[in-house]
Amino acid sequence: MGLISSKLSSREMAVICRQLATAYTAGLPILSALHITAGQGAFPRGRRALLRMETRIKGGASLADACRAEENLLPGLFVQVVSAGESGGRLDALLRDLAEHYEEMHRMKRAAISSLIYPGLQLAAAWFLGTFALGIIKKVANVFSGSGQQISMSAYLAEYARFQTIALFLVIVFIGASIIFARAGLTQGPVNLLKNHLWPLNGVVRKFALARFYRGMALLMHAGLDIKQCVARSAAMTMNTAIEKDLLTAVPVISRGGTLVEAFSKSRYLDRVGREMLAVGEQSGNLEDTLQKAAEYSMGEAQSAVKSASKILQVLITLAVGCVVGYFVISFYGNLYSIP
Numbered sequence: 478m479g480l481i482s483s484k485l486s487s488r489e490m491a492v493i494c495r496q497l498a499t500a501y502t503a504g505l506p507i508l509s510a511l512h513i514t515a516g517q518g519a520f521p522r523g524r525r526a527l528l529r530m531e532t533r534i535k536g537g538a539s540l541a542d543a544c545r546a547e548e549n550l551l552p553g554l555f556v557q558v559v560s561a562g563e564s565g566g567r568l569d570a571l572l573r574d575l576a577e578h579y580e581e582m583h584r585m586k587r588a589a590i591s592s593l594i595y596p597g598l599q600l601a602a603a604w605f606l607g608t609f610a611l612g613i614i615k616k617v618a619n620v621f622s623g624s625g626q627q628i629s630m631s632a633y634l635a636e637y638a639r640f641q642t643i644a645l646f647l648v649i650v651f652i653g654a655s656i657i658f659a660r661a662g663l664t665q666g667p668v669n670l671l672k673n674h675l676w677p678l679n680g681v682v683r684k685f686a687l688a689r690f691y692r693g694m695a696l697l698m699h700a701g702l703d704i705k706q707c708v709a710r711s712a713a714m715t716m717n718t719a720i721e722k723d724l725l726t727a728v729p730v731i732s733r734g735g736t737l738v739e740a741f742s743k744s745r746y747l748d749r750v751g752r753e754m755l756a757v758g759e760q761s762g763n764l765e766d767t768l769q770k771a772a773e774y775s776m777g778e779a780q781s782a783v784k785s786a787s788k789i790l791q792v793l794i795t796l797a798v799g800c801v802v803g804y805f806v807i808s809f810y811g812n813l814y815s816i817p
Contacts (some may be wrong), residue, residue, distance in 0.1 A: 483660075485550050487586060489520045491579035493527070494555070498572035499762060507568075509538055524548045527580045545675065554693055559702035574696055581692070584639075585685065585776060596790040603798045604661065609637060610805055618808075669718050677786040683746055684779035686715035690724065691751075691772035698765045705731050710738075720746050737764075 485493070493514060500510035515527035525648035530543035541560035544551055555575060582776055616628050617687035659663045672682045693711035702710070705728055712724035726749070732754055738756045741747045758767025 483549055485520075485523055485526075487579045489523045490552060490555060491576060491583050493523050494572055494576035496577055498569065498576050501572060502569045508534055520551060525554070533773070540568075541681050547784035553710065554696065554714060557566045557697055559699075559703070561702060565701050567700075570697075571700055574699060578692055578696055581776070582689070585688070585779065588780055589681075589685075589783050592787040593790070596794055599791060599794045601797075603794060603801065607798070608640070609800050609804075612637060612640075614805055614808055651811055672717060673719050677782070677789050681779060681782040681786050683718060683720065684775055684782050686717050686720045687746065687748075687751060688775035688779055689714045689716070690720075691775055693766050695768035695772060697764050698768065703773055704737070 485781065496514040496517060500513050501507065504515070511527050512533070515524045515531070526547045530540075530547060532541040534540060537547075540563045541556075544559050548556055558571050558575055559568065562568035563662045606668070608662050612633065613628075616633060620628060627675050655664065659668075689721045690711045693714040695705050697707040697710055698704070708727055708731065709725060712721045712771060713726065715721050723745050724741075725739070726743065730740035737759050738752060740753065741752060744752075753763075753769050753772045754774070759762035760765070
């Protein structure tokens with residue numbers, strides 16, 4: 478979401494759902510709840526969407542219809558759960574569930590980003606210091622060989638600044654083009670290929686996807702949707718085409734009267750623990766709570782995987798920096814002692 482998608486982010490949705498839940502639970506009518514939420518902390522895009530929803534409801538539309546009219550901004554899960562909550566008379570409880578869901582998604586995203594800050598700083602430092610040192614070594618080698626002039630640090634710094642400016646411009650162009658292609662859906666195939674097969678990223682992606690799947694299943698079941706819709710819509714929440722297709726293979730089995738355990742028995746992405754928890758929930762008749770526990774378990778596993786991937790990335794960057802430093806040293810002394 479955000480740059481890549483036009484949908485509201487998990488942070489924006491967490492604020493909206495929490496304020497709507499608080500206002501509605503306090504006994505305010507939905508129109509007042511929407512108006513108060515729009516004026517007390519919703520982000521600009523969310524505020525405009527809430528005000529448009531308020532206007533539509535005043536014109537006679539239901540809350541579900543008002544939400545569907547904003548599907549370009551509101552996540553599909555929010556629209557489905559709110560629609561089910563309105564028709565089932567459980568809107569207050571489901572809004573609280575949605576608030577907890579989006580708050581958890583935001584914490585998950587923030588934890589993943591914070592774990593990658595240090596490796597990112599290492600990589601940036603390696604780039605800037607490495608290119609600076611490589612340029613100096615070439616200048617010094619040219620001076621010793623007699624093919625270069627005396628080194629002027631001010632001139633070199635100006636040359637280095639020009640080089641980094643060009644590099645930064647190319648990076649910005651690349652990021653901008655990537656965002657445009659991503660919004661057009663042109664990068665989905667290559668990105669999914671990397672996410673599903675590049676170690677250690679593939680483990681992190683799979684665990685986060687399963688956490689979203691379990692959490693979505695629990696929410697939609699609480700909203701009263703039938704199990705086939707729950708599986709189909711929760712599979713879409715994984716935001717991974719390969720995992721979604723794999724999970725959707727369970728729907729025909731369920732349609733034929735099979736159990737969830739039978740439906741997911743051939744899934745390549747659902748692990749043994751997930752299957753066992755589904756079996757326990759299905760047999761005990763307490764599937765919703767079991768799915769919540771499965772989501773919490775997968776979330777913990779995902780966070781551990783992020784920490785492990787971060788440490789692996791730090792080691793790889795350190796090794797790469799060591800190799801670059803070794804190359805600089807060998808290049809310098811190789812040029813120095815090859816001077817006639």
